[in-house]
Amino acid sequence: xxxxxxxxxxxxxxxxxxxxxxxxxxxxxxxxxxxxxxxxxxxxxxxxxxxxxxxxxxxxxxxxxxxxxxxxxxxxxxxxxxxxxxxxxxxxxxxxxxxxxxxxxxxxxxxxxx
Amino acid sequence: xxxxxxxxxxxxxxxxxxxxxxxxxxxxxxxxxxxxxxxxxxxxxxxxxxxxxxxxxxxxxxxxxxxxxxxxxxxxxxxxxxxxxxxxxxxxxxxxxxxxxxxxxxxxxxxxx
Numbered sequence: 001x002x003x004x005x006x007x008x009x010x011x012x013x014x015x016x017x018x019x020x021x022x023x024x025x026x027x028x029x030x031x032x033x034x035x036x037x038x039x040x041x042x043x044x045x046x047x048x049x050x051x052x053x054x055x056x057x058x059x060x061x062x063x064x065x066x067x068x069x070x071x072x073x074x075x076x077x078x079x080x081x082x083x084x085x086x087x088x089x090x091x092x093x094x095x096x097x098x099x100x101x102x103x104x105x106x107x108x109x110x111x112x113x114x
Numbered sequence: 115x116x117x118x119x120x121x122x123x124x125x126x127x128x129x130x131x132x133x134x135x136x137x138x139x140x141x142x143x144x145x146x147x148x149x150x151x152x153x154x155x156x157x158x159x160x161x162x163x164x165x166x167x168x169x170x171x172x173x174x175x176x177x178x179x180x181x182x183x184x185x186x187x188x189x190x191x192x193x194x195x196x197x198x199x200x201x202x203x204x205x206x207x208x209x210x211x212x213x214x215x216x217x218x219x220x221x222x223x224x225x226x227x
Contacts, residue, residue: 004157004190006157031213033214033215035215036216040215040218041219042203042207042218042219043158043203043215043217044217045214045215045216048213056214058214091157091158093157095213101213102148102163103160103213103215105140105150105157105158105159105161106155106157107155107156107158108156110158
């Protein structure tokens with residue numbers, strides 16, 4: 001069964017450093033997403049990406065964040081200068097692109113900023 | 115901003131009985147609702163969904179009911195099995211552009227043998 005894969009599973013970084021979280025969405029999907037879950041809180045939408053551009057982003061997704069699809073398979077989330085409050089589980093997801101279809105999530109990357 | 119709310123943080127059910135998880139929403143623009151199941155250290159796994167044009171959708175042991183007038187949906191699991199123990203998230207999206215999902219806080223379901 002096709003799945004969304006994320007690397008690394010756990011990333012520890014020092015405050016102020018840049019991190020890149022990587023995702024390989026399901027191959028025939030057209031919409032890509034990043035969500036995050038701070039410990040003990042709900043899963044929050046960060047950004048959606050379609051046709052090589054951001055289609056929607058949340059208030060959380062400020063100038064420190066960027067997304068890219070550098071080739072035909074990878075989808076990345078970059079945090080330019082990490083803050084302690086960026087510590088969270090980051091989930092990548094993809095969907096076929098049609099309305100009213102489910103999004104498939106990866107297993108997540110746990111980002112710890114120290 | 116709690117557009118999707120799951121008021122029960124936890125629920126304990128005996129194996130074989132029915133589990134009922136509830137979810138309320140406030141945004142009348144939501145037209146598609148989903149339930150996800152999540153185990154620790156894993157991503158959410160899609161369970162079942164329902165469009166706003168329906169009031170019930172069934173898939174095996176899982177049934178989702180939607181009451182649009184009350185802005186309420188529920189997930190029924192019958193019969194409950196130990197492997198159903200997980201955190202269940204309700205999520206909703208609106209028919210506009212990309213499918214941004216708005217999640218509830220989750221309900222931790224424990225199935226007791």
